[in-house]
Amino acid sequence: MACRGGGDHVKLPSPPLSSVNPGSFATCPTSFHNICMVSDFFYPNMGGVESHIYQLSQCLIQRGHKVIIVTHAYEDRKGIRYLTNGLKVYYLPLKVMYNQSTATTLFHSLPLLRYIFVRERVTVVHSHSSFSSLAHDALFHAKTMGLHTVFTDHSLFGFADVSSVLTNKLLTVSLCDTNHIICVSYTSKENTVLRAALNPEIVSVIPNAVDPTDFTPDPCKRHGSITIVVVSRLVYRKGIDLLCGIIPKLCQKYQNLNFIIGGEGPKRIILEEVREKYELHDRVRLLGALEHKDVRDVLVQGHIFLNTSLTEAFCMAIVEAASCGLQIVSTRVGGIPEVLPENLIVLCEPSVKSLCEGLEKTILQLNSGALPTPENIHNIVKTFYTWTNVAQRTEKVYELVLSEDVLSLNERLDRLISHCGSVTGHMFALLAVLNYLFLIFLRWIIPDSLIDIAVDATGPRGAWTHHYPHSEKRDDNEKVSETR
């Protein structure tokens, strides 16, 4: 991902929804699936994709499915780890190439992934993020093995430059025979449909969610003066350059205005320059990198949340801030206009002038007491996006996908050739055939029947809920690492 910050400074968040008990769900799943989430991005890396995968997996587990996660090794975090509720994570020993994305040859991950898919009895492979090459690899292998595939796209991409032309072509290839695609906003759906030349009927929109119990308002943490909070990675795409214009302009106009800026990144230096030049050390606080659990404590100190992103598929940050009861001022880009209703968000054009006008209007409303109270905002927002809802909707996608047939090799080759252009299509058709031969070879070396079945930690026969003798469990873990 172009601007992903690598971050191993973040610890695992507290288990979500620990208070929610499965029986309270409105609908109960009719059948249980074995789902494998694949992405290069997972904890200890931090970001929207990572928490999406984690929270969605936890909710699916609560609903009785078996979920495992496959990602690549992060430094010494390798092998198999169990997270809350027996969520099993495979950290595969694959070489990281760029921005936490693994290098791909399209074939080298087949032995490992096949082993995992077989021993975990996976029925649906769910890949995340178009920037993750491991996710695309897994889709490719899963299709070769005849498994059902789902892909979630978390980001927007342009069409103008050479790099996006190439990535879009690869996405076309990767998604042309994927059963179903999930996007996080309608804008993201339009973008993905155009990029990968898809039939819009196989693309569902399921937004991200925020755990409202993690983001509760606390107005007594606010100080007397007006505080504007910004929490984002300090990179160009988040519009930090705009922020550098807004800070001096507003601080000169309003004497009782403060800024709190959380996050780290290459653009921090220009924020520091601005603070230096206009002597705003006591009014602009730069907090540096924030742990996910500290975000709420920062957010509740502010009255207004400012988002200056230049592109955004969904923007969790504004939902989190709104859930903490802040008034939102944001740029009108990507999927942001879809996320919050008009009375909770002030949308501006991505320019210093427009954003300053939006902020001034909000400050005026704040001073006159025209804004809803934080408690009210929280109560409205908490009903919008919940992980349970996301899980239910994703579950429906799985059911739909499982009712469809996976394309046979013949049909798959036809689809590749007819859908991806003659040159690319034939090339990838050849690769698909080679992959298939490789799979046959692997099956000959180690037949599926010789591969151990892994212990179900979660799912219908989940071992997590049973009491396993300690030693027995460890034996099993050792066996796991040997067989790999």
Add this chain to the structure above:
Amino acid sequence: MCDQPVTNTKEVKWQKVLYKRQPFPDNYVDRRFLEELRKNIYARKYQYWAVVFESSVVIQQLCSVCVFVVIWWYMDEGLLAPHWLLATGLASSLIGYVLFDLIDGGEGRQKSGRTRWADLKSALVFITFTYGFSPVLKTLTESVSTDTIYAMSVFMLLGHLIFFDYGANAAIVSSTLSLNMAIFASVCLASRLPRSLHAFIMVTFAIQIFALWPMLQKKMKACTPRSYVGVTLLFAFSAFGGLLSISAVGAILFALLLVSISCLCPFYLIRLQLFKENIHGPWDEAEIKEDLSRFLS
């Protein structure tokens, strides 16, 4: 999901919002799908003759390379006396120097704040150093095979043409690299000439034609487009003539190249514009249009 029949679709209008639970399946495709899609909003309409005019920069550079090689060939064959080339070169440089200031009425000089004395000094320093080092240049590549020298010169001149700043805003453009490659080629070729005086004059000529001439061209193109077209035509014909005196086939091929670049390529560019499908929409990364540097400096 999509297999659920939705009964009240007609009464409820779909909204492009995520926070509402709408009675539509998640993969519902509304009539408004992709309504914000825009195509070719930044596409430029080209005029044929304007494109032909702009292509003259490429023509000029091709001709420069051609003239340079022809002159080198004449020197190598002993058909052109070095003194004569030096005299012509110096004279045309002086004329060019005067023209350079005359064309824009001295505006550029005022802006840069460079004095004539500074110009004279750099010219003197350059000429003295090149003259002093010309024996070294002459013997520099003695141990290298002549074929290698020719191949290297060809690659360097091609590189010069590729990286030259024709006015396009692309990453590949680098006028420094382009000039360096041309000078390298000239040093390579000069080292094959009979005497060190030849080498000195050849390198001086290379500087004139690859460094100074494009600067004058640029100014002429901006200030007096008509005379620029005339000069380009004249230059192209002289390059063609020079090449014709060496090889008729080469000259014809060169002429075909020039014609195709100046006439056929613009035609194709305009034809291909019809097939342009540049997609824009709300997913595009926003551009910061304001100048934000004032907040920093």
